[in-house]
Amino acid sequence: MQQALLISVDELWLKGKNRDDYFEMMREHLREYFFAQQVGPFSIRNQGQRFLFEFRGPHNTIPENLINGIRLLPGLHTIIPVECVVERTIEAMFAAAQRSILKMKSKKWPFTFKVETYRSDKKFPMNSMEISRQLGHQLLEVFPELKVDVHKPDFLIEVFVEHEKILVASEYFRGMGGLPIGTAGHAVTLISGGIDSPVASYFMAKRGLAQTFVFFHAYPYVGDEVKEKIIKLVALLAPSHRTTRLMVIPFGKIQEIIGMHAYPEYRTVLFRLYMLKTAELLAEKINAGALITGDGLGQVSSQTLVNLSVINTLLKLIVLRPLIGLNKIEIIEWAKKIGTYETSIMPHDDACALFAPKRPTTRANQDYVKEFLLRHPLGSEQLSALSTAQIYAFDVRGHHTKLQNFLFE
Amino acid sequence: MIYLDNAASWPILPSVMGVLGRSLADDYANLSAAHRLGKDLFERVEVIRQDFLNLVDAPQGYQFYFTSSATESNNWAIWQRAFTSCDEILYSRADHPSITVPLEKSGAKLRNIPRHMDGRIDQNQLSDMITTDTKGLFVTWVNGQSGHLEDVAALAREAKRRNPEIYVHVDGVQGFGKHAISLRDDAIDSFSLSSHKIGGPKGIAGIYFRTMPSKLLLHGGGQEHGMRAGTPPFPLIVAMQEAAQWMNLHRETLWAKMQQLNQAFRSFFSTDKIISFPFLEEHCSPYIVMLVVRGVSSDIILRHLEMEQVFCASTAACSSKIKGTNPTFLDLRIPEDLHKNVLRLSFGQQNSLEDVKTSCNLLNRVLQTISLLTHKR
Structure with missing residues (x-):
């Protein structure tokens, strides 16, 4: 029973001339993923709108976590595990269909099903209707407790009669959808350790935006433990990226200066401004074209419309805020769905809470903020923060290694 | 250092x-x-x-x-x-x-x-x-x-x-x-x-x-x-x-020196508002002094000191959201709400009185900075 995967792409039909390039990027991401998962020798072949992934060696089953990982690769519509039938006979197809029925047994029993056949090899002696009817009939004989439902079956058994082989499928998994990673460019994502920013990153990865992550580490006010948490979060998001990096930027000194010189009510707004400013500096260094944050309108004091726009006017780069219109509960649902929630809610030290004034401003005065930035550009502090950042590289599995700081080489 | x-x-x-x-x-x-x-x-x-x-x-x-x-x-x-x-x-x-x-x-x-x-x-x-x-x-x-x-x-x-x-x-x-x-x-x-x-x-x-x-x-x-x-x-x-x-050979001179360092440290902060010494000098070895810094997590102090090349010990770092009860401190009768605020200094033969004075001044300065920033207004 040789297993394989049919992987179909999502939005590439929208694309015109650069479709081939997009397709190639998707295939490279898949190749890197399977290579990192150490599945042994394999091949990925283009089949029009989809890829056929085959193991070179014998493979009886496909582990669920391998499929779940593929679901984090942007640009894929569905992932269908299939059994390759070598003998081109209806008996061999039936045996495979029978096996896939038995595989479903653990999930639901009895159930309704339908057999659907796609025949691209028109030389095959039976047409698709005849194959479907024949297989359905034989299955009912063997499993009398099952029923056929052609409109809303619990399970669909699909048979692909191709020129070289026949594929039988019974399950399919939805991919993340969207566009292959990197096709939309490169951005810097501000990650905080909370629930929102990983979801924001996921949303933008879905649109094909490759990302470098930055975490502003309030050392010496906050210890190293929080770094471990951020590394865990980035590791969970890493499969969506072919390779990605996390920069842990020491920010305590800058926060200290802001804390000393600004009205306490303005601390939070100013912290955010200087974080985004520093991220912008980094973006310039690494040629990233946007910043990504997990802001949601009105969620906390610094995310009021006034505060967001006061900060925005002082930035050059576009700030993408994919969660801006989401309710907290919706963000939490997404975080659970993509698997970052449990890590996000692990308690950690937070400098913002430490420095937080009693009444942070919700309507920052534009002139004051501008004036503060003029008086305290903190350029050299930002540069020194970047040059002492700790940098981690993540592969497509989420495994990380520490890199030398290369930003000012 | x-x-x-x-x-x-x-x-x-x-x-x-x-x-x-x-x-x-x-x-x-x-x-x-x-x-x-x-x-x-x-x-x-x-x-x-x-x-x-x-x-x-x-x-x-x-x-x-x-x-x-x-x-x-x-x-x-x-x-x-x-x-x-x-x-x-x-x-x-x-x-x-x-x-x-x-x-x-x-x-x-x-x-x-x-x-x-x-x-x-x-x-x-x-x-x-x-x-x-x-x-x-x-x-x-x-x-x-x-x-x-x-x-x-x-x-x-x-x-x-x-x-x-x-x-x-x-x-x-x-x-x-x-x-x-x-x-x-x-x-x-x-x-x-x-x-x-x-x-x-x-x-x-x-x-x-x-x-x-x-x-x-x-x-x-x-x-x-x-x-x-x-x-x-x-x-x-x-x-x-x-x-x-x-x-063994230097026990007496070391003892006297440690007492001097210990006393210098304790007396520097004897009237301090937020630093206190939970244990009496006469009950303790002069090599070790434990202090409680009210209202400031000791791991924050430890990291500030380490930035200035002064190294001491704090409670195992614990998040402000985690309670961080320490069985040793509990047994030593330190109230639970102070467990995160415990700092330990321990002296060795290489330390001088000058070291202790420098550390005292630094600790003082660091505490001022921290409390200025974390003070809720």
């Missing part, structure tokens, strides 16, 4: 470094070997062993074994007794984990040694707890966190008076070399020590036993009189001897 975390580990003493380097180069033979080189080393180890026995004034019958760490020594002392669930043991939750953890795993009935509100062991209550059913007493000579210095010889004598069968183990790690002790009166059954707390190298430690331990530690080539197989690390042994000798 100012290193004030000597209770965690001392910098190696210059004379020890010399001895260690020479020995690593010259004394490479295996002391179990049949040739002259091996035999010489073997004989020298036996002389050093006797030297360690003399250092604590151990009477006839006592034996001393080299181990790899005080954790190994403490574990051995516990395992070889093979306590059962019927045995009642007295210990402190404030003891080092190398005592508390194996005791908890031993299955014996554990009872906590009572303490006064000032953190000292309550000797009267303790002796009332000792009955003929009490099979073991485990005490720490100098507590590694608070610096409490206990009269372990007197505790052991009193325990033996109540129950001559009781087994008394003393964790001597933080006290050995720094304070004087005598095993003369046979009351202490085992006593552990470590080399790297007195300026010796890591990887070597030891334990005294009053009588032959009931169980050997490692099977194999029969080294250490058959009790702990494994090639003895001669260079480490001779280096630990040098450290112990050096400490």
Whole structure:
């Protein structure tokens, strides 16, 4: 029973001339993923709108976590595990269909099903209707407790009669959808350790935006433990990226200066401004074209419309805020769905809470903020923060290694 | 750089470094070997062993074994007794984990040694707890966190008076070399020590036993009189001897110096509003001073100090959202809400009065910065 995967792409039909390039990027991401998962020798072949992934060696089953990982690769519509039938006979197809029925047994029993056949090899002696009817009939004989439902079956058994082989499928998994990673460019994502920013990153990865992550580490006010948490979060998001990096930027000194010189009510707004400013500096260094944050309108004091726009006017780069219109509960649902929630809610030290004034401003005065930035550009502090950042590289599995700081080489 | 975390580990003493380097180069033979080189080393180890026995004034019958760490020594002392669930043991939750953890795993009935509100062991209550059913007493000579210095010889004598069968183990790690002790009166059954707390190298430690331990530690080539197989690390042994000798020779002057440093530190902050000293100077070893910084997590202070190249110890870092109860502090009667605010400074022979003054000023400055920023207005 040789297993394989049919992987179909999502939005590439929208694309015109650069479709081939997009397709190639998707295939490279898949190749890197399977290579990192150490599945042994394999091949990925283009089949029009989809890829056929085959193991070179014998493979009886496909582990669920391998499929779940593929679901984090942007640009894929569905992932269908299939059994390759070598003998081109209806008996061999039936045996495979029978096996896939038995595989479903653990999930639901009895159930309704339908057999659907796609025949691209028109030389095959039976047409698709005849194959479907024949297989359905034989299955009912063997499993009398099952029923056929052609409109809303619990399970669909699909048979692909191709020129070289026949594929039988019974399950399919939805991919993340969207566009292959990197096709939309490169951005810097501000990650905080909370629930929102990983979801924001996921949303933008879905649109094909490759990302470098930055975490502003309030050392010496906050210890190293929080770094471990951020590394865990980035590791969970890493499969969506072919390779990605996390920069842990020491920010305590800058926060200290802001804390000393600004009205306490303005601390939070100013912290955010200087974080985004520093991220912008980094973006310039690494040629990233946007910043990504997990802001949601009105969620906390610094995310009021006034505060967001006061900060925005002082930035050059576009700030993408994919969660801006989401309710907290919706963000939490997404975080659970993509698997970052449990890590996000692990308690950690937070400098913002430490420095937080009693009444942070919700309507920052534009002139004051501008004036503060003029008086305290903190350029050299930002540069020194970047040059002492700790940098981690993540592969497509989420495994990380520490890199030398290369930003000012 | 100012290193004030000597209770965690001392910098190696210059004379020890010399001895260690020479020995690593010259004394490479295996002391179990049949040739002259091996035999010489073997004989020298036996002389050093006797030297360690003399250092604590151990009477006839006592034996001393080299181990790899005080954790190994403490574990051995516990395992070889093979306590059962019927045995009642007295210990402190404030003891080092190398005592508390194996005791908890031993299955014996554990009872906590009572303490006064000032953190000292309550000797009267303790002796009332000792009955003929009490099979073991485990005490720490100098507590590694608070610096409490206990009269372990007197505790052991009193325990033996109540129950001559009781087994008394003393964790001597933080006290050995720094304070004087005598095993003369046979009351202490085992006593552990470590080399790297007195300026010796890591990887070597030891334990005294009053009588032959009931169980050997490692099977194999029969080294250490058959009790702990494994090639003895001669260079480490001779280096630990040098450290112990050096400490013995300089004990009085060191003591006086540590008192000076300790007092300088305490008096600098004696009128401070947020720094307080939970334990009295006269109850503690001058090598260690514990302070409570009200309202500021000590790990934040530790990191601020480390940025300025001053190193001390804080409570295991814990998040502001996690409560962070510390069993040692609880046992030492420090209120739970202050556990995150505990800082420990521990002095060593390399520290000067100038170091302490610099650290005091720095600590003061750091606290001002932190409170300015975290002050809620």
